[in-house]
Amino acid sequence: MSPRTPKPSDDAALEGGRRRATINDIARIAGVSKKTVSRVINRSPSLRPETREKIEAVIARYGYAPDPQARGLAFRRSFLIGLIYDNPNPQYVVNMQLGLLDGMRGSGFELVVHPCDRGSTTLVPDIRAFIERQKLFGVVLTPSVSEDEGVAAMLREVGCEYVRVASVAVDEAAHSIITQDRHGGLLAGRHLAELGHRRVGFISGPLTFRSSHERRGGFEDGLAEHGVTLSPEHVAEGAYTFESGLEGAAKLLAMPDRPTAIFAGNDEMAAGVLHAARKAGLSVPEDLSVIGFDDFQIASRVWPPLSTVRAPTREIGRLAAEKLIGQAGDDKRDPADRLPSLVARDSTAAPKP
Amino acid sequence: MSPRTPKPSDDAALEGGRRRATINDIARIAGVSKKTVSRVINRSPSLRPETREKIEAVIARYGYAPDPQARGLAFRRSFLIGLIYDNPNPQYVVNMQLGLLDGMRGSGFELVVHPCDRGSTTLVPDIRAFIERQKLFGVVLTPSVSEDEGVAAMLREVGCEYVRVASVAVDEAAHSIITQDRHGGLLAGRHLAELGHRRVGFISGPLTFRSSHERRGGFEDGLAEHGVTLSPEHVAEGAYTFESGLEGAAKLLAMPDRPTAIFAGNDEMAAGVLHAARKAGLSVPEDLSVIGFDDFQIASRVWPPLSTVRAPTREIGRLAAEKLIGQAGDDKRDPADRLPSLVARDSTAAPKP
DNA sequence: GCCTCGATTGACACCGGTGTCCGCCAGGGT
DNA sequence: ACCCTGGCGGACACCGGTGTCAATCGAGGC
Structure with a gap:
């Protein structure tokens, strides 16, 4: 037993699934440099197809997935998305979360929740600290924080991606989801x-x-x-x-x-x-x-x-997440899904004559 | 202008607050090695008090906060806590989240939410992938996933900290919060x-x-x-x-x-x-x-x-978070807070004779 | 005054990725 | 045959922390 941690290439542990593969393992096994593996991960265009396929095969074989922390460290940005809300209604919050998760599924991002108090005098610095500490990729804001221009200005300043969910266009289209x-x-x-x-x-x-x-x-x-x-x-x-x-x-x-x-x-x-x-x-x-x-x-x-x-809160959440991570792409769904609709039950009727 | 990113010690940007301080800045300014700064951050006992104070002063002056991603990379563990739930009731989920956040406040951890479907055949591998991908520090499980022994066995296997919120003791005390x-x-x-x-x-x-x-x-x-x-x-x-x-x-x-x-x-x-x-x-x-x-x-x-x-769902959440991150410490609150209590309103009365 | 020892501190490698820049190579023009 | 060019892939530094182990220091024992 060496006093150090496992040897650089402990293939037995790797094969046995006792150790997760890293980019170094994949590079070594595929017989390329780690940078080339990185190119595959990041979909770099300048890669010969056969090289790509060879590496992808090794990745699939070992079930390799890049470490978001290491990637984030190098990118100077995490793969976390914050939900910043001050809406007191639990059902709204949960529906919004579900919608965001719908939109993020398979993207490699995770959702971090951050309730706040719009009335607080430290609202902006608090949110800012949250974003900078975690180097958030982006945030979704819901009413009423989404309507706060001080918060929006701070977000632009720190260069954090953001989407504001609001009743009306409070920002450029790229940063707005309108709830109609x-x-x-x-x-x-x-x-x-x-x-x-x-x-x-x-x-x-x-x-x-x-x-x-x-x-x-x-x-x-x-x-x-x-x-x-x-x-x-x-x-x-x-x-x-x-x-x-x-x-x-x-x-x-x-x-x-x-x-x-x-x-x-x-x-x-x-x-x-x-x-x-x-x-x-x-x-x-x-x-x-x-x-x-x-x-x-x-x-x-x-x-x-x-x-x-x-x-359609959940649907709105999905759209917000897709806009944030740039997969807004081809939206084939019926736009009417995003519009409020009437649900007539028993509490309304014609007035008594 | 150098073609590279900012110079290693661009103090002007640091002073102006345009660049966040790193451990290297603090070490250089305090005139110690980065390892010593690391010792201050991690509360290492073998540090001369005056050294500690000197470094703490610099840290305070520049508002330095260690980067969780870099720290996590070195620790092989993130500072994220997952809430894994399959409870369909929004109010429960939100109260639990609030409680967890109460218990995590100031700890440097963040909360990542992960709804799941207990009925899914891929429940265990899904949760496992979530944990390994993000190298979660720990997870909190609520009913009914908290009662799943397959999930618990997997958690022990991957060595992830966990707390199970359940009606009865389903695990060792260190991993259980009992809702009575x-x-x-x-x-x-x-x-x-x-x-x-x-x-x-x-x-x-x-x-x-x-x-x-x-x-x-x-x-x-x-x-x-x-x-x-x-x-x-x-x-x-x-x-x-x-x-x-x-x-x-x-x-x-x-x-x-x-x-x-x-x-x-x-x-x-x-x-x-x-x-x-x-x-x-x-x-x-x-x-x-x-x-x-x-x-x-x-x-x-x-x-x-x-x-x-x-x-007392929120209170339960707070306890769960504190147990998870090991701050359960001196709990001075009235234990009765953790017990359910009767709320008599108007839907109960003596039966008609 | 010299040596030993525990308490402090530092140098260096490493965690697992990405950016930069450079070398190699085949193909086309002259 | 020679040069240039662009596509491809690699070496190396770096992101910002921590682990390991050795060096240094001051004090106490002789």
């Missing part, structure tokens, strides 16, 4: 107007979220198609939380000319609206129609099952 | 029995989950304290899903001697029970008491707000 919240709002407005509602209410998300404005704007567009307008008194400012939905609805329902239908900016708030209606002695949908946004699990768990607008 | 589901079940049983219920039902999770058995066992214990027994006919096998809760409850409620209270193995199924009750024309809690398990958001969103057993 406005379209979703339109579907909600159209749905209520088509049912015959003329006096409707809206509970918005926090005004610091672009989606709040987009969903409202789209909602008004959808109503306008049928000549219905949203009265400013029938708008309550919420916070995308259950409690804020409850309070907002309590306020709207206490009005003498209370709305016959309420569009809540997300399902959580819509659940709050259902509770408020129950407390006010109103039954849904007979006395009040309610529609939410997101179509998360909660929408079908409450009573009555909630009509809502489905946001 | 039995205690949670006991609280549910005791609660219903104390309210006066004598004919109770239970909807279990999948029998492949240990938690299903533990929650049931504890439930029976709690009932037994008050002389109540759980009749086998009043047990339905569910799948921890809303639909399965709906179906299980429909079955139980159709019985001539239907139970006056139902304990559902988790909140999702409890939500299903509420729907089934409504369809059967029973009101909760007057005609039927319902209690769930988890205390996820959904519990307080449904109507009536659900009595349930709170599982």
